[in-house]
Amino acid sequence: MSSASSPSYPTYPWQPPAPPEPGPPARRPAREPLGHHSDLRVLRGAYRWQRRTATLTALGYFTLFLILSACVPAAMTSTVADGIPAGLLLALLQLPVTWLAIALYEHTARRRVDPLADRIRRQAELDARRGAVR
DSSP, X not given: OXXXXXXXXXXXTTSOOOOOOOOSOOOXXXXXXXXXXTHHHHHHHHHHHHHHHHHHHHHHHHHHHHHHHHHOXXXXXXXXXXXXXXXXXXXXXXXXXXHHHHHHHHHXXXXXXXXXXXXXXXXXXXXXXXXXXX
């Protein structure tokens, strides 16, 4: 006694429910979510360039001062103006050079790093609003 059609309800209580019928495909965003493109790589590169510029400015001057002190002590002990030794003058210039390094760091942050970070932040907010999966 077999039936031509099977019932639309499960015959046994332990039988899993029928899988749902597939619906229309989900719409993909026009661009990939944040983690799948190179904006973060570009931001890391800009930040790396920023750090190197500021660090090399401050450390470069300090290294130059140390090399002059070790290799050319006669130039460092010579007087520049009113009995002030050149070494003391160069040591006092370390503070303005450090300020210059800080100013370079801030300038490159405003010019290169901050715009990239703002763009990534805006894009992440759009992705979150669209419900994109990271």
